[in-house]
Amino acid sequence: MTKYFSPKMDQLLKMWHSDSPIARNFTYRSTQPARPACVTPVPEDLHVVLKEYLDSKGITALYTHQLKSWQELRKGKNVVIVTGTASGKTLCYNLPVFHTALNSPAATALYLFPTKALAQDQKKNIDDFFTFWNNNSNQEKGLFSGIYDGDTPASQRTQIRTSARLILTNPDMLHLSILPHHTLWASFFRSLRYVILDEMHIYRGVFGSHVANVIRRLQRISHFYGSSPQFILTSATIANSKDMANNLIEKQVTVIDEDGAPTGTHHFMIYNPPIVHELLGIRAGVREESIHLVKDLTACEVQTILFARSRLQVELIVKELREKYQKSERKIRGYRSGYLKTERREIEKDLREGNAQIVVSTNALELGIDIGSADAVIMAGYPGSIASTTQQSGRAGRRSGVSAAVLVAASSPLDQFLVAHPEFLTESSPERALINPNNLLILLNHLKCSVFELPFGENENYGTVPIELIHEILELLTASNLAYTSGKKIFWVTDQYPASNISLRSASSKTIQLRSDSGSHNSLIGEIDEHSAYRLAHPGAIYIHEGQSYLVNDLMIDINEAQVSPVAIDYFTIPQSEVTITEIEQKQTAPIAGGRKYQGEILVTSQVIGYKKISWSTHDILEKISLEMPKQELQTIAYWLSLDAESFQKLQDDGAWKNTQNDYGSNWSRIRKLVRSRDQFTCQVCGCKEKARPHHDVHHIVPFRNFTNPQLANQLDNLITLCPACHHRTEIKVRMRSGLSGLGYVLHHLAPLYLMCDINDLGLHTDPESPLASGSPAIILYDQIPDGIGLSETIYDIHHSLLESAYDLVATCRCQDGCPSCIGPAGEQGSGGKIETLALIRAFLGTWL
């Protein structure tokens, strides 16, 4: 590995530390000092040829974690290795696999990688050793490994199946092709000794819940052929690596997390772009600011990887950088999926050898592809999970020298929360990788595949699924003529290949394709599940994909297609839904300060009834359009919390809802009189007439402070006459609604920090009179996947930490009354309301009273 280290790194760090205007925006700096390697001699019992091989590579000692995993695996344990980027995890699994391959002439191993590119990259390491062995041994049959994925030519498949000792593949291929055709792999499965699951943390959510079931099927088939492979998993740092590994393979796992690899000095910084619009709380764009930082990096000749959040962003940034800094094309490169293989290899090589100075990449470079190291990393926006942040940051500076990583924060609540709480990124991570292998839909699908693969015994187990549930599902399969019971076994008897209808990447089998009819060709933009289609792809919606806006022309559910066309417009759309939530079964509940928390099964009935066009630049509502979309039902798992009546009263009594008097404008008394006379001096709620004194009040239906222009707020149709008592009640309701909606917004945005999920994986509903809490105000967060994937259960458990983080975020936000970075932009119905939100959180934390 050629080390490309720039002596000018110090100059750069000095520059960013000085009191230049840019230095102020670095809100956080930390330095991880260099750490020497912890090494140990190569184990005595290692096969002699492997020792020679290590010698030939100049490896005379192992890092401690490599030895530990060797020892644990020799004892027959399953292990999960959780050490840093580039700490030599590959050797942790390759050593025992190679050793076994040499000692037992038939032994095989299965390597599973989440991407095809990773398999390609890892095959190089394996073949390097196999070539060494084949050249140095007089064995008749050499060792041979094979990649078996969608790109493997049909002509090579038979040979790989029958003679490769190591198979490199991905979970999708295992599910779709290998397991359903296991008889063709009989000799491979008979001798299967190891299964490697690299980058385990990728297998979370729906994908992970599927993969856990594929592993169940794999273990079932292995058992049939009389083998019981050991599992070796690797993972980025997450809060629950042991539990996660346990959930994935349903076996005891030993965690190896003492990292013995050396590291150089590593600087980690957070850059918060300056506020450019005080009132709306808008900050300078992430892309512009990142490009700005690159200027300093190139000036100091520091080799840099810039991570962008989408493929489109990569292209835009590369284009701008080339225009701006006039560097040769070879110096500034883009890297993402979709590039040709040869091109990617060339860029990787240029990175290793220092020929490329700036590489702009999606997260494609985040996972273990061997690129050597860069001196600096810039992350243009929070990559979406702490694990990704750590891995991307770790791409700068591997084992020696000085390196730097900068996270450029966006204005989302999560990014801004991390600006205020960088310890979440640098100290122990709160992120949990969550899966629910027993999600009914996913389980059902994989049980179908299992029955197809081998007749199912009457008392056979399947992973840790309760036997009664297995029986119920199998009975259902036989009742629907997919399976048949004969001689105490259940047989698949249908002309169907069940795996082909099941994608590991989605829970529902029905997806809607978004097709763009731009010009002559009809191209596929993306896919969304049917449930989301009504919200995101209703006619008139603006669907944003990789930064490009598409107008949805038509949604054709019956043919699973939405027709979209690319447009250049300056608004986005927000669907208006009518949502009702009914409780199916409460599973857990506990009293908390201010009320109760709950967890259980619910039915969400939603109907998109219209949408709003919102201006990108001013966030004003440009137009409201009515729609009538079909009703949707989602049966899923939810977490909710409710405020009890006493706390509600207490907050009122203590004036928690109060804020400063608004200035309604100079002509307010005239308008006020006009409205009262229009309403015939009668309260429009209770009907009581105005007496001489005090006058009735005039109420803003949409709160005054939601408007930037008093004239718009004071339009007559936004005003109504109410008696003081009714006005008070109405105000309280509005305030309550504001508080609930503000708290809902912030919880919804912060939860992904703990759950390692996308914000769209969670649904949010707030209700001042919720039937789920006997009419009390409630906030409901629910899994968007039917039957849930474990998100809501976890929120129930971490509820207190989540509320504390929410309080911190809102309390420290510098905005006046809500902004997109804390409780959300001011809406029309009671959004905005920072004071109310804070009061509510304090009530729930028990710090109000």
Add this chain to the structure above:
Amino acid sequence: MTQLSDKLKALGVQLGASSLNTKPKQKSIAVSLSQVVSGDYTYSDQVFETVEVFDSKYQHGNFNLWLHTFKKVKHLLDVDFRLQDLIFIDAETTGLSGGAGTFAFMLGLGWFDQSNAFHVKQLFLPEPANEYGFLASLTDELARFSTLVSFNGKSFDVPLLRNRYILHSATSPFKSMAHIDLLHLARRIWRYRLPSRTLGELEAHILHFPRGEDELPGWMAPKLYIDYLKTGDASPMKGMFYHNQIDILSLAALLCAIEKVTLLDGNSASEMYALAELFESKGDISNAKEAFERTTSLEKDLDFSSQAYHRLGMISRRAGDWSRALSFWKKAAISRPEACIELAKYYEHQARDYNEAEHWCKKAMSLSHQAIASKVKIKEVEYRLKRVIRKRNAGENFDPARNNSKDKQHDD
């Protein structure tokens, strides 16, 4: 269960094509297998078996099933066998998609006895749980034979059955057997005569065998079998037994039909030409020559006879017999541009008669616009024509000896 199915429904699941409220099993009043076809339970009642013998007078469509030598067929297949070594096989399965979840529930087997009578035995799997016995009885049946005969069995029936043996950790009987898959042979022989060469099409147009009213199409097999399992009513199986039996008989008749074609008498021009090609591709030049020559005598089809002349010309050229080659190509040149090209090559490189070469180039170009299935590329002909004209214009100054090798290289 109701609760679970309700929940799944609420989660948006639709299971299978049939509704969830299928009728319960009613085996007591249902029609049994032996009421539908005459046969017995064997193998400790694991397998239901039927046997029917067709004597040597049996006529299947236009074909009688015996008294064949299969001499040329053996030659074409590079397999040697006696008629009594052959076992014809065809499986009815629960699906076509393959994989470990597809199994055979009916196996048709056919063979000739010493007196040339044809036996059709059908093995039926009454319950999926009996599969081990079902496979064991297949192994027993196959033991007496050395060679399988199937239609598409190399890619479908045999791999599928082999999987089943693996699933029962049993040894597959196929390893030691030769296998004649008639699909490939039939496809090549009738490639010019029939647009589609499925067993059904061959039966209708080659064997001229009409199926009776008991016939149920093979694609219905999976559904009929599950219906039978669920209800115990064997009546729909009658059609499956019939279908499978006819498949075996047609398989035997098809082998006879192929043999008849190899005997050359009574073939159509397209059959004759296809057969000649087949012989040629096997390197059997003498049989190929004979078949090509016979094609030319079937005057009805000008196109095939011209093509045959062309191929005969090529065979003669390879044998070094230029004069015969020229006469064949000139006959073929009526309609085949390929033959014109060969003539042009001859006149350019061998005779160095550039006027003649030019003539054949031009003829090739005009023909290639009309000819069917011609592989001649206009661009190449144009290039050749230019070169020929250049050479002719170079006249005496042109030294053919010097350039000859280069041009030849280009042509080969």
